Amino acid sequence: xxVLTQSPGxxxxxxxxxxxxxxxxSPSITTSFLAWYQQKPGQAPRLLxxxxxxxxxxxxxxxxxxxxxxxxxxxxxxxxxxxxAVYYCQQYDDLPRTFGQGTKLEIK
Amino acid sequence: QVQLVExxxxxxxxxxxxxxxxxxxxFRFSADYMSWIRxxxxxxxxxxxxxxxxxxxxxxxxxxxxxxxxxxxxxKNLLFLQMDDLRAEDTAVYYCARxxxxxxxxxxxxxxxxxxxx
Numbered sequence: 538x539x540v541l542t543q544s545p546g547x548x549x550x551x552x553x554x555x556x557x558x559x560x561x562x563s564p565s566i567t568t569s570f571l572a573w574y575q576q577k578p579g580q581a582p583r584l585l586x587x588x589x590x591x592x593x594x595x596x597x598x599x600x601x602x603x604x605x606x607x608x609x610x611x612x613x614x615x616x617x618x619x620x621x622a623v624y625y626c627q628q629y630d631d632l633p634r635t636f637g638q639g640t641k642l643e644i645k
Numbered sequence: 646q647v648q649l650v651e652x653x654x655x656x657x658x659x660x661x662x663x664x665x666x667x668x669x670x671x672f673r674f675s676a677d678y679m680s681w682i683r684x685x686x687x688x689x690x691x692x693x694x695x696x697x698x699x700x701x702x703x704x705x706x707x708x709x710x711x712x713x714x715x716x717x718x719x720x721k722n723l724l725f726l727q728m729d730d731l732r733a734e735d736t737a738v739y740y741c742a743r744x745x746x747x748x749x750x751x752x753x754x755x756x757x758x759x760x761x762x763x
Contacts, residue, residue: 570748572748572749572750574750580755581740581753581754581755581756582690582740582750582753583753584749584750584751584752587746587749587751588746593751625689625690627690627692627750629747629748629749632704633692633706633707634692634748635692636689636690636691636692637689638689639689
């Protein structure tokens with residue numbers, strides 16, 4: 538089973554700040570089969586990115602995603618009040634499909 | 646636009662059964678894989694099951710294999726999850742999700758809460 542570890546667990550920032558969220562897979566994912574989701578309290582998750590860096594429909598361009606040899610990264614360039622939420626990564630490189638434990642982005 | 650509406654959740658005793666339904670609209674239902682994903686309140690996400698458009702391809706997480714059965718009715722745009730021999734650890738919000746791209750849940754329902762308790 539591929540275990541996704543997200544860091545940090547909680548990120549405390551202010552509106553206008555830049556947020557950088559990380560997701561590391563073990564064992565490594567050799568494809569780009571990784572997605573990112575945003576979940577607000579009381580709501581279902583919302584797809585942000587798939588294929589590691591392809592933005593889903595309707596996602597603002599202040600959100601970006603990338604991958605390196607070892608990590609996947611979600612970046613929010615300038616935080617808006619509505620961006621404070623929990624973010625999950627999810628791999629679909631292999632079964633079982635697994636999610637990271639989430640990063641909570643909270644207002645500082 | 647894509648709409649997914651789950652129903653059928655509720656309180657059930659250990660060992661009991663429930664059947665979840667998901668009514669889909671706004672897309673060509675028969676063309677897409679569909680999934681059930683669950684979330685223990687306040688906790689993380691678990692991909693429970695998926696089914697291909699023609700029902701030939703199915704997957705179950707080890708935690709539910711042999712107890713849950715996924716099915717679909719393409720004529721009525723309905724997805725189902727039959728849950729038998731329910732356990733306390735099955736308590737969660739169950740989401741219906743569309744996979745417009747295989748492996749990616751691009752649209753989600755609001756979820757239905759399943760509580761297993763004596």
